[in-house]
Amino acid sequence: MDATSTAVIITEELTRSFGAHIAVNNLTLRIEAGEVFGFLGHNGAGKTTTVRLLNGVLAPTSGSVRVFGLDPTTAGHRIRARTGVLTETPALDSRLTARATLLHFAEVYGVPARDRRRRVDELLATFELQKRADSKVGGFSKGMRQRLALARTLIHDPDIIFLDEPTSGLDPVAIRDVHQMIEWLTHRGRTVFLCTHNLAEAERLCDRVAVLAQGRVLAIGTTRELGSRLNRGHRISVEVDASDIARAVKLFAATPPVSLAEAVTDRAAVRNGSASIVLHGVSRPDIPQIIQTATEQGIKLYRVQPEEPSLEDVYFALQEL
Amino acid sequence: MNWGAVWAIARKDAMVALRTRAVVLPLIIVPLVLMVGVPVLVGLISGMATHIDAPSSDMTELTNALPPDFGEQYAGLTEVQAGYIYFILYLFAPMYLVLPLMASSVVAADSFAGEKERKTLEALVYTPTTDRELLLAKILGGWIPGSLVGLVGFIVYAIVADIMTLYVAGRIVLPNPLWLLLAFWVGPAAAALGLGVTVIASSRVNTFQEAYQIGSLIVLPIVLLVVGQAAGAFILSNWLVALMGLVLWIINAIIFAIATATFRRTALMARL
């Protein structure tokens, strides 16, 4: 590990197993200061375990970790003084008020006594919790709990922020708020380690992502690099007039680069007297060609939409590479 | 040692526990029954007995198992009067230890097993504390309220007992050296023991109730003390009480040395 590096997290062949099950398998990572790093994987991929290993609250089975150049197994407390972790479940004591929760953690994290009230008020304002600041957390909605947990994560203004699925289970408005929050953090030069199973979220927010499956990294790179590799072989859904369905399927199937055209059930379309077809093997740049072909053949098109690639698509694409 | 964090965690544990009904109820009911109810009830019965059959017999007939200087000190009292004072000062003494034991055990059950139950443990392990600091914080968070409940219980008992002995025998008997030793030396040790046992129990179970129930078993040895003394097997003396305290503190030292040597948050998380 060279001395001039600006990497804040370095792992080498990091492995953690539980009995015979390997939760994190030979993970080698290097994350630079100020980066937003996406850790993308399904349930059980090893995201939470990795966050725990990096913060010294779980011991590795083998391999090495350095965070800020420190070893989490021996200097965990010094690392944790400079990291903030938003855990998967908010882990809030429902018997405390929002304000008391933040004041308590401000004290635990060593925020100087004279700054605590101001810091807590700032965070309550940032996360729009002032109105309920003095109510017990027990009565909070899921979104409010998540905002409070985020505020707690930032209480000591950490250098690295770990966010473990920060938007899972939230409604669209709450998700937007959390995304804005992450952008705000990155503008302030903080390093963000974002665990998610949402590809769109990772693409939108992250500089680089690692795609993780069963504890192993399948791919790692900038979202742009991965994006172009991954955008191959995506799908487009097309809505045509119900009377044209058979003709349209035959036509699209014969239009390169479409690999497969299949009619799918879409109740919303049926109610409108139309039908849906999913085209495989095509992506955004192919849309004008598809529209043109359909129009030339007199097929009535109501909607053409590229489908968001799912994590499955990513896994599939990566396994093919 | 990061005392700021240790103190913050300990204080929050104690304060929040003392605002939780499952914790506060036993902390109020047990002292009330034990330290007020029992001396008042026995006092009223003794009082009636004294007032009914007047000064008839004297103390010489009272069991010769009494402490040596007890007779001199309370010469001139009737058997019933001296018996009540004997009850207040000696027979009841071991029962007092139930208080700090139970109090620290309840708070510890809340702060350890309750932490698991409420799923707040994860926020705690990510704090910038060392394993030793975290353990110390959790111990202090149970020990301080446990000891305080013990001391408050002692003060209440002293007041109630004095009123009752005044009523029954026209004397004030507390505080005396034996009870001061009990309250300030043995009590805090009992609180620490209750805590230690509950902490160990908490690491094996998942709910506050289970931890509390196992922790409560520690009260059994006290029952032995009570029965033993009542049966005349021994009599508490200042020396015996001081020694009892010493033994408890030694046991505590061993328990906590083992706990510090073995407590690892990484082990906790591996089981989570």
Ligand SMILES: Nc1ncnc2c1ncn2[C@@H]1O[C@H](COP(=O)(O)OP(=O)(O)OP(=O)(O)O)[C@@H](O)[C@H]1O
């Ligand atoms: N303490 C533990 N004991 C046993 N197995 C564990 C433990 N922690 C994690 N695992 C296993 O390790 C694997 C990785 O778990 P991990 O929680 O890291 O996944 P994740 O990517 O965070 O998943 P999710 O999206 O569900 O949060 C899973 O198969 C899980 O069952």
Ligand SMILES: [Mg+2]
């Ligand atoms: Mg997880």
